Amino acid sequence: MNIDLVDETNEIKNDQLKLINEVLEFTAQQESVEEEAEVSVTFVKDEDIRQINRDYRDKDYATDVISFALEEQGEGELEVVGDDLPIHLGDIIISIDRAKEQAHEYGHSLDREFAFLAVHGFLHLLGFDHDSEEDEKKMFEKQETILQKFGLKRYET
Known part of the structure; x- marks a missing residue:
């Protein structure tokens, strides 16, 4: 999988970027x-994710992670087709302040929180959600299982 990691804050360490890449793989x-x-x-920082949350979700507050799935076809949108086009799942935006x-x-640890938020955002791109109690339980169990299998325990400091 091709993962493009962008640090607009210049605060993420190389080993943290490597961890995010590995946990998403x-x-x-x-x-x-x-x-x-x-x-x-x-x-990004809180002020940036707050603006994104306000502009795209009509929620005027900073949040920890936002995902924009690109493979979902919205109402009135044309489907883009082609055998040679890569599957672009979408974008994950993480607030380092909230993390x-x-x-x-x-x-x-901050590393564990970054990994949690990346996996959470990635599962959203794959169609998982937490709009209902049942969906929330299913999604949170899945992300916890993934992090445990990867070797990141919940209360590691």
């Missing part, structure tokens, strides 16, 4: 995602 394997698939992950706060709040 692992998740893609677990979910049988095609090897040609593409995804981008962008790290730092949540890592502290949950008592685990």
Whole structure:
């Protein structure tokens, strides 16, 4: 899978970028995602994700992660077809400010929180959601299983 990692904050360490790349590759394997698939992950500050959340979701607050699935066809949109086109799953945007706060709040490492948010966003791109209690339970169990199999325990500091 082709993963484009963009750090707009200049605060993410190389080993953290490597971890995100590895956990997303692992998740893609677990979910049988095609090897040609593409995804981008962008790290931003709270003010940037707040603006994105406001502009695209009509929610005027900073959130931890937002995903934009590109393979979903919206109402009135034309389907783009072609055998030679790679599958672009979409974009994941992660707030490093929220990630730092949540890592502290949950008592685990920032690396683990980044991995959690990346997997969470990636599962959204694959069609998982948490709009209902049942869907939320299913999605959170799946992401926790993936992180455990990958070797990132919940309360590691």
